[in-house]
Amino acid sequence: MPGSSFGAAFRVTTAGESHGPGNVVIVDGCPPGIALSPADLRRELGRRRPGQSGLTTSRDEADEPEILSGVFEGCTTGTAIAILVRNADACRADYAELRRAFRPGHADFSYQAKYGRRDHRGGGRASARETVARVAAGAVARKVIADGFGGRVLGYVRQVGEVIADVSDPGAVTREHVESMPGGEPNLVRCPDLVAAVRMQALIEDVRDAGDSIGGVAEIVVTGMVAGLGEPVFDKLKADLGKALFSLPAVVGVEYGTGFGCVTLRGSEHNDAFVVEHPGDGAPPRVVTETNRHGGILGGIATGMPLLLRAAVKPTSSVALRQQTVTAAGDPTKLAVGGRHDPCLLPRFVPIAEAMVAIVLADHYLRWRGQVGASRSG
Amino acid sequence: MPGSSFGAAFRVTTAGESHGPGNVVIVDGCPPGIALSPADLRRELGRRRPGQSGLTTSRDEADEPEILSGVFEGCTTGTAIAILVRNADACRADYAELRRAFRPGHADFSYQAKYGRRDHRGGGRASARETVARVAAGAVARKVIADGFGGRVLGYVRQVGEVIADVSDPGAVTREHVESMPGGEPNLVRCPDLVAAVRMQALIEDVRDAGDSIGGVAEIVVTGMVAGLGEPVFDKLKADLGKALFSLPAVVGVEYGTGFGCVTLRGSEHNDAFVVEHPGDGAPPRVVTETNRHGGILGGIATGMPLLLRAAVKPTSSVALRQQTVTAAGDPTKLAVGGRHDPCLLPRFVPIAEAMVAIVLADHYLRWRGQVGASRSG
Amino acid sequence: MPGSSFGAAFRVTTAGESHGPGNVVIVDGCPPGIALSPADLRRELGRRRPGQSGLTTSRDEADEPEILSGVFEGCTTGTAIAILVRNADACRADYAELRRAFRPGHADFSYQAKYGRRDHRGGGRASARETVARVAAGAVARKVIADGFGGRVLGYVRQVGEVIADVSDPGAVTREHVESMPGGEPNLVRCPDLVAAVRMQALIEDVRDAGDSIGGVAEIVVTGMVAGLGEPVFDKLKADLGKALFSLPAVVGVEYGTGFGCVTLRGSEHNDAFVVEHPGDGAPPRVVTETNRHGGILGGIATGMPLLLRAAVKPTSSVALRQQTVTAAGDPTKLAVGGRHDPCLLPRFVPIAEAMVAIVLADHYLRWRGQVGASRSG
């Protein structure tokens, strides 16, 4: 009932604040026998890490994970996995003023209203710092879905401000496209359309230099899907993925396939025709859709086509410009949010969103195995 | 773990198919002492009812609810409330062909892939018929939030195809605006902008006459909100509302406040300034935001401002035009989906979406009361 | 969070009162493809049915189940199964006095204290009438565990008052022993030790004729167990079975294997030695224990040995003798509980306890399949 757990069969529970000793995640339900090492976690944590470039906050965190349980001799045991990531660079001085006033766009006021008190330091539990625990859990989830059915989750930045990337075939994008520029230097924005990536980077730098911030859209694609994942009625795959993405800070919109763009199409234009695909090489024929306007889910259940979803991320609420607000005592005041903030959340949002999608898929994969998957493959 | 339950403190569990004996819902956790009668349920079920106008399916259902438990001498007892709505007009002949072939845009194929079998009659469990149970539960939830904190949920159609309604002040729309035209005749489209309503109706009729279908956008506004509802991290109010709306058939996008439109704003433009409001008449001053671009939720927790959210609903998948698909045996075929279908889901979607929003709010209200609300008011 | 649901993967939700229109159960998570008919339900409901003999209440209920959903063409579809059993013989006159005074030993007072109101008719939601929904769900669960791993749940009466049955080999008891006397007439007490059965019957009749009631002990044995069911830490098999049995009205004690009798044994006497069994006929050798003092569960996980558990059932609280109590207004009064009551709950408790045990096993079987079972058999 409280909010720090997610999932049913693959269950993730987190704790931790921005400026406490650290963040911890317990992953319960991971199948036994999956190779898992700190290196697996480090890889994903590194992509989320603050301070990785001039486009992100300068907060410096090593984000070194410690596996406290659930792994024995290099493999998961099937019992609960706990991972601890300590907070290192908790600069208290930056946050003294936040005790006094509510930052616009942040959870300061709503937490105060809910609990009658709050940890004001960097937003406390509401800080995006907590996503470090999600990314650690997501690294485990990635292994579960890769082992289980070959699922692969890939995200990238589709839009920043007015700059929209051209990604004609989402299923063909690779992590290399997203992480690296052709010359080998890192793709700081994580946009596979390199022309757009350059423009996005320039836009973010301009906004940053103006003491302001900007939002955008991330797109996530999942290939290697297995038809049948998802549950009827309330736990539709799109419902649980939607919840997962909306549980992330700053997400204000989520859409699948054609999304809001579906509105101006007729049903006859929007429906995807079913056809039989013959993969050849002795593989059995399979039912696919000619197009993928539905985004891989029908009736809430995966069709086996790539999942395709997008999240709208609002401009970072912390801006250096002075803004109107009130103090906890109810007096008007002006506040310029100092400290170290991402001028655009999108580049670091990509690995976080991927983690949440992987967690949902791991959960639904194990649920499906329990009810129907085992008997069908047996 | 299976998908037919929703909510933690106010828990809704449904069962039923399109062409079985009926649909049933169990609402567990409703507080005691709330007046509840079949008339309360009938009012909402009537708004969802098929056959209410030429814009909806001609399937004719009385949708008479029977309260099986949980109400004694006109009031809720605090124990589980079960409500049964029988299916009456289950026209089997219409669905014979659906055993053979998968309808494009529907769950026929994905259910078959998941379960290895399916109730093909009208989509079985995947039919929107199951929403009758949600609307019954939503009628209970409406009473819980009205009694509990004065919450009021109102939805309307914001867009159909290219026709966009002009709704400058969502918080000022009333149910009368949505349900009735000025002359007293029903507002068939449920759009409070009457000029747009007339154009939407004409568009839907054109599309229907062409054997096709069309989608749109519904907007939901909740007034009377109490600051503090929602949980940190995974069970943010926006996460649970997002899940609730995405759990509805045909929803392919959800957004809050500025939604996807936030992308082209700067942070300094997007943040809503906090100010102190002095309601007068002896009421205590309270913190509000000058504008409501955030849509009533910050950090996942309600700010007390009106909730504002929108859902994109795809064009009805059932169209009379012939479409390419495959049979269960894997042979290509053409299918024209006969039977009785809404050419546009939006008018009947409004009460269904309202029900889900009310259910989420009832759930979070009871959760909040348990953890913090009781001590704060005491 | 409210209390009318049980189980995670095989999820049972009930509603209904003693004197409302009926009781309903939704079983969510049942695998697809299991043959299920009203006859399967009737068989178990008939064993629980009131009025089946002079040892039970004379309330007369046909207990005819109606399957509302989840079954299509004779088989489960994998979606939620709803079953309705209407109340027929709700004799209101018997219960008029219960509005006024709290029955000793019953939930009248505690419900009033909790909810500030109550349905006084026959105990309302607290009546053992609600177990009709559990038995219907248990009939589904029995099929799941029989299909899934060959599990078979059998209960019987081990003790009534001072009369203790001699059951040297619980695993060898059959339903025929429990349900029938050698001559073919029904075994009214459901005790497989026929000498004890006759004495128990005489004792119950004596107690009944004295206007009093008596308790006893039921024993449940599960054969065909698969090693590995159960979860670590909180959801140990013994924990979930314990919860299931304690959730039944009148159960005041539960024990496994040697149970409370373990206290006077030394560890070296209590531990069961592991040995390897060679079943022959080409079946692989398997690890078993020489004795079964542990009752089939070690560390909360099934060992594959028969489950063996017992529940203590208190004497029926409703007795015809006049007892001291208070009215809802707080005045002392004397109350003789009229109406129709079982002088001893044990005979009808047996099928109810079996149902709960089957539900727990179905749930853990599906949980186990999801996490580890599928990969191990694949």
Place this chain on the structure above:
Amino acid sequence: MPGSSFGAAFRVTTAGESHGPGNVVIVDGCPPGIALSPADLRRELGRRRPGQSGLTTSRDEADEPEILSGVFEGCTTGTAIAILVRNADACRADYAELRRAFRPGHADFSYQAKYGRRDHRGGGRASARETVARVAAGAVARKVIADGFGGRVLGYVRQVGEVIADVSDPGAVTREHVESMPGGEPNLVRCPDLVAAVRMQALIEDVRDAGDSIGGVAEIVVTGMVAGLGEPVFDKLKADLGKALFSLPAVVGVEYGTGFGCVTLRGSEHNDAFVVEHPGDGAPPRVVTETNRHGGILGGIATGMPLLLRAAVKPTSSVALRQQTVTAAGDPTKLAVGGRHDPCLLPRFVPIAEAMVAIVLADHYLRWRGQVGASRSG
């Protein structure tokens, strides 16, 4: 669905093994504003600590708790509380043989059967070492129920082997009786009947010296109860308490009030009469029962009388005597379990059982507040 979480509104999730880096617990749902310090945790952890006397294992653990989150400026914030207790004295050499063979009475075989692998060191996740996390969570729960309604949980040893304590008034026992002898030295057995305590201690020492072990019965009493806690049907207070106690290692029986002893009473003897108590001093009269054979729960809901429950704890499975078993390869072998073990679990079981009872009560208190408590007190 996996087993490492407990509770709905006050939700406890644990991770950790006997010989991993440490054990961690996340407590989610604790109300804000409760004073909480490491000293509060240390007090309870110290009572559970190994090595506290010659009656317990000689494993030496400081069991120093680190609060990682959820507490700010000395008070709970309302968000998730994480507590880490590192393992210090993990003596690997003792456990080398356990990789090879299954210890009788332990979970070695059932874990291997479930997961196909296991952490053999000291039982891994199945070790009673995990209860350190429960006791930390229980220390938080104690504060919640003390603050919330004045609830106080007290346990003691009622029986060891054949030695039964005489405790005529469980509600009058104090922690001083349980923890200290009259001279001030510690009451090593935690039995408030001092004559029995001395005999129990001698018995445990004899058994220990013989390389064997012995079991017993613990009794838990909760005073300061509020009528109305507990939920109908499945989440009865006795059901959740039963699950909590059965989730503890070595518990093989649980009973309430008269428990298994109810069997030989008649209903007229067993029912507790309701009477009105006039506390005087201006306090309102209240309904109580003259006797407390029911143990404080009727219909699954608390009556306000003291809770009274008992758990049977089997003799420690680890004994120094050589026992028959099999190896993981299926060969017969003899095993003497070396290492450091409690010859009788009861003395350290008391604080662990108290913790679980406190957790259940905190959970049901918050659930009750959400549904009915807030409105009734308002």
